[in-house]
Each structure stands twice: as structure tokens, then as C-alpha cells.
Amino acid sequence: MKQLIIAIKVTLVFALLTGIAYPLLVTGLSKVLFHHQAEGSLIPLNDKIVGSELIGQRFTRPEYFHGRPSSAGNDGYDGLSSSPSNLGPTNQHLIERVQGDLKKFRDENPTFTGPVPADLLTASGSGLDPHISPASAEAQVARVAAARGASPDTIRQVVAANTQGRQFGFLGEPRVNVLQLNLALDQAAPLHK
Structure with a gap:
């Protein structure tokens, strides 16, 4: 049961990092550094x-x-x-x-x-x-x-x-x-x- 809880926590952390934090960071950086390109x-x-x-x-x-x-x-x-x-x-x-x-x-x-x-x-x-x-x-x-x-x-x-x-x-x-x-x-x- 302890391993299952650890696995769920790791999955949630990586889901937040790769599904929310990383895309927001990349989008934010692109809008600042490459505004024209980021806007199409x-x-x-x-x-x-x-x-x-x-x-x-x-x-x-x-x-x-x-x-x-x-x-x-x-x-x-x-x-x-x-x-x-x-x-x-x-x-x-x-x-x-x-x-x-x-x-x-x-x-x-x-x-x-x-x-x-x-x-x-x-x-x-x-x-x-x-x-x-x-x-x-x-x-x-x-x-x-x-x-x-x-x-x-x-x-x-x-x-x-x-x-x-x-x-x-x-x-x-x-x-x-x-x-x-x-x-x-x-x-x-x-x-x-």
C-alpha cells in the first residue's frame, strides 16, 4: 500500500510538472523572448x-x-x-x-x-x-x-x-x-x- 501511495504522489507531481508547469514556462518564455513568433x-x-x-x-x-x-x-x-x-x-x-x-x-x-x-x-x-x-x-x-x-x-x-x-x-x-x-x-x- 505504501508503494501505491508513493506511485500516486510521483504521478501527480510529474503530471503537474510536465502537464502544467513546463508548458506555462515554455509559453511564457516564448512570449517574452520571441513575441512575434509566439503570436503566429x-x-x-x-x-x-x-x-x-x-x-x-x-x-x-x-x-x-x-x-x-x-x-x-x-x-x-x-x-x-x-x-x-x-x-x-x-x-x-x-x-x-x-x-x-x-x-x-x-x-x-x-x-x-x-x-x-x-x-x-x-x-x-x-x-x-x-x-x-x-x-x-x-x-x-x-x-x-x-x-x-x-x-x-x-x-x-x-x-x-x-x-x-x-x-x-x-x-x-x-x-x-x-x-x-x-x-x-x-x-x-x-x-x-
Whole structure:
């Protein structure tokens, strides 16, 4: 009986430590040390939240850069249904989707004749990746410039200013956050109405 009481006490102590104290400590420290990230890395514009640095959004208009395909949810970019497609490389549905995305890209970007970067044709593991590669941004420069009535060089400068390097100089690949890039475009090369 004595061992049972000790076991119950130890279980309660560890439940309090790991279930309440530790999560509160970590949450408190994150809000103090990394406030922006702890709050979801939200992006405000004119006193409204327009998105998060961490979650991709669908952009379809020609004057904006487009992100990766998304398989999260029925229409993509559904944060409540974050998941990969789980389709294997020989799966006919994946092949048809990639072929459809390739045709759509070529139709939307008729002046781009190079190979289409893989990240514009393949979804990320979460289906919510907010980034594209600099090559994917370059592949869309002519379309965005024409739609905005701006020079391709102006658009390239905005892309370069919004390209993030490797983390710590050696981890990952250079990347461009599509939402931040499109917001920067609205400032640097506003649409002429």
C-alpha cells in the first residue's frame, strides 16, 4: 500500500510538472523572448491581419507571384487540413495534377521558356509552405511585370530584397516568402488603375 501511495504522489507531481508547469514556462518564455513568433508571425497591413509568415496562401491574379500547389484540404491552403497528398511518384492522379499545373503555368507565363522549377509543380509536406525558390520567382517575373506595367528589373529588385538566405548561412536553401513579396510589390510597384 505504501508503494501505491508513493506511485500516486510521483504521478501527480510529474503530471503537474510536465502537464502544467513546463508548458506555462515554455509559453511564457516564448512570449517574452520571441513575441512575434509566439503570436503566429502575423503580418499586419492597415491595422488588419493579412496572413502569417508561416502559412502559405493562394494567389491567382497575374499581378502577384504564385506559391506552391497545396494539397491541404479540398481547395488547398486549408490550415485545418494540413497534409501532403501522399501520392507516390507513379500515381496517375499525381502525374495528371503535375501535368495540369505545368500546362497552367505555361499558359500563365508564355514568355518563360526554361524548365519550370519543381517547387511550382509539387506541394510541400504540409501543403502550407509559404515559400518558393528564387528560381520560381524568376520564372514569374515577366508575367508580374507585364500585369503591373512595371519593368522586369524593378520586379527583380523587389524579389532580391525579399529573398531570404540560408538559415545560419548553411541550413536550407534561399527562399522567398510569397505573401511578403506580394505585399512588397504593392508598395514598390503599385497597380495602375
